[in-house]
Amino acid sequence: MNVETIDQIIDNHQCEAGSLIQILLDIQSENHWLPKEALERVSEKLRVPLSQIQHITTFYKSFSLVPKGRHEVHVCVGTACHVRGAQRVLDTVQDQIGIKPGETDVDLKFSLETVNCLGCCALGPVMVVDGEYHGNIAPARIEETLKNYE
């Protein structure tokens, strides 16, 4: 991630220390994760100590300090999805992209996470890819669904 992009994001928020979390979220959605150089740049520009940024980025689960894939796959393993076969969905996804929950594949294409409830239990079992919901997903349909992402 280049310095200009980071500076542009910081300028969009008027370089205010109060917008720190918004800035970090914007960098995260642009780059999928937060590289150390980006955090150092933000710290320098906003005059917020790096230790505080480190505290915030490790506090919230939505921030990642390790590289993430271009597409985020979330498989719901909440109670409703669980009884409707979330485990089989998760197993199939794991087989398809070859990684376990919390991991990222070598091509930085997919990152896999489990979530505990997405609030749309009627659609269960649910798989979400980049914010796009795939409800009532059958393990057999996962391969062709994941093919649509490059």
Place this chain on the structure above:
Amino acid sequence: MSEVLLQIDGKEVSAIEGATILEAARSVGIIIPTLCHHEKLEPYGGCRICSVEVDVRGRTSVVASCLFPVEKDLVVRTVSKKLDRIRKSLLEMMLAHAPDSEQLQVLAQEYGADRERFGKEASFCIHCGLCVRYCAEVKKKDALGFIDRGARKEICFIPEIASRECWECKECFPLCPTSALQAAFVLCKALSFPPETGSQEEVNISTLPVREQND
């Protein structure tokens, strides 16, 4: 600044408006135990050992005396059965994290806390925040901070800043009620300081044993 009259342990105490109960009590020699309090730092209210009972508008509540500002006609009790029980439980939980801390053991003896009550889960840090706050507020270096949250929260040095600033300072070391801070520093040093950034003396000490072995 106007003076406020309040009662602490039956004693009439006058304090400056805006002062905390802890400050008012200390000014007349009433001792309230503390762990995360430091005169040079902003009140933090992290350890809760300084909890006292206050009666406000006919209600009794337990508050952290290092944060609670004095009020007119406030009635404060710094010793009671309830407070002893609270402090004992707090100490027992902290002892599960740092069983060998001297400061904790002195308090534990006073309040009869059993260091074996909870299974030992030694992280050695009781999250008093003294080191983090001292570095940020007094030294303004921000060489270390907290990471993660909840039960997994811990202190962590920023290697780049630590290798530049900490050699000469180390003023936070004596503040630590356990020895977690020193351990975190040694870990940070071992993981990320290139040897030449240290003072000559430190480099000699760390390379000596290796030479002896080679001989």
